Amino acid sequence: MSSRQLRHIALLSGGKDSTALALFMRDEYPDLDLEYVFCDTHKELPETYDYLAKIEAYLGRPIVRLSSGLGDRGFDHHLTLYRGFLPSAQVRWCTRALKIEPFEDYVGDEPARLYVGIRADEHREGYISTKPNIKAVFPFKEHGITKQDVFRILDDSGVGLPDYYEWRTRSGCYFCFFQRKSEWVGLYEEHPDLFELAQTYEKPDEGYTWQNGESLQQMIHPERIKEIKARDAKRKADAAARRRPKTLMEAFTGENDDFEEVDGCLICHL
Ligand code: SF4
Known part of the structure; x- marks a missing residue:
């Protein structure tokens, strides 16, 4: 890959919207050389790993797993640095340490387009890198894809929803403090x-x-x-x-x- 070639990256969380976006991009833009990436905190639910395997099978492409949760990048290491101070919605150090920084390191300084699965029926903002070489784009907004469309995409593909949806509505670490x-x-x-x-x-x-x-x-x-x-x-x-x-x-x-x-x-x- 040339050092200045534009990279195209879909960041998966193990949740429904980022998954539907990965499937949508593969089907709508088959010629796009898309990298599929997952930041593995090593504190994920087993259902998430099973789901990633299913997504990979459908995509016919590997999902790059960034081992963001290991060694001196891992949750336990950071927890020691924070003197046992657990992350919370107010002090969310884990997101930066386990997700954002490993992802930004992976991209490096090459120009990259990051495909974010925020839907047309939402008014929230997603991860928008502060790095000038990473530009976030929102294909679901451009294509008017809503929540019902996301379910349809997942259903039609046979990938469906991750099994944890039977008892929990969010992906992420098993101990995530955002849980109800x-x-x-x-x-x-x-x-x-x-x-x-x-x-x-x-x-x-x-x-x-x-x-x-x-x-x-x-x-x-x-x-x-x-x-x-x-x-x-x-x-x-x-x-x-x-x-x-x-x-x-x-x-x-x-x-x-x-x-x-x-x-x-x-x-x-x-
Ligand atoms: S899933 Fe929750 S606990 Fe895990 S990194 Fe994200 S915000 Fe932190």
């Missing part, structure tokens, strides 16, 4: 070993917990689990009641956009 409490309970029930590992990071006596004011140990008290599940069921029912059918077909079939959006970090959760 119901998702923590999901982790406890689906992956008790990972839940236990997440617990080892907490020091409730020193105020270091993943969730403000509540340790994971407190969260898995049977009464508390019941309460969290009941609240989540009510939240979902309220959200469903607020939504109105969008098309005549949906009105008749009852199918609708019953997928909630995730908030959080787009480079991790898109």
Whole structure:
């Protein structure tokens, strides 16, 4: 590759939108020499690795895995540097250390176009590199691709949704602090070993917990689990009641956009 050749890169998070974009780009622009990249924090869910294998099979191309979570780039190393101070929505050091910096190092100084899966029906901003040689582009916005289209793309390809969507709505690290409490309970029930590992990071006596004011140990008290599940069921029912059918077909079939959006970090959760 010439040092000045423009590179085209799709950054996958293991979530639905970045996956649909990778599939969309392959099908719409078959001649584009697209690099598929995943920043592996080594704290991902097993379902994410399975999903990446499925995506690779469909693309017929390897996904470059940046081992951003190993050695002196890894979460545990950075946690030591931060003296055990767990990342949070306010102090999100993990995103920069485990996702943004490894990606920017991978691209280097060559001019690159980064394809970002923000949809036409969204008004949020994605990762936009501060490096002048990396230019973010938004094909879903240009092509008017909405959430329903994303589901269609995933469905038509046979790739579908990652299995973790059955109990959690976001990709990223198993201990991600952006999780809802119901998702923590999901982790406890689906992956008790990972839940236990997440617990080892907490020091409730020193105020270091993943969730403000509540340790994971407190969260898995049977009464508390019941309460969290009941609240989540009510939240979902309220959200469903607020939504109105969008098309005549949906009105008749009852199918609708019953997928909630995730908030959080787009480079991790898109
Ligand atoms: S998924 Fe969550 S914990 Fe992991 S790097 Fe992203 S923001 Fe941090």
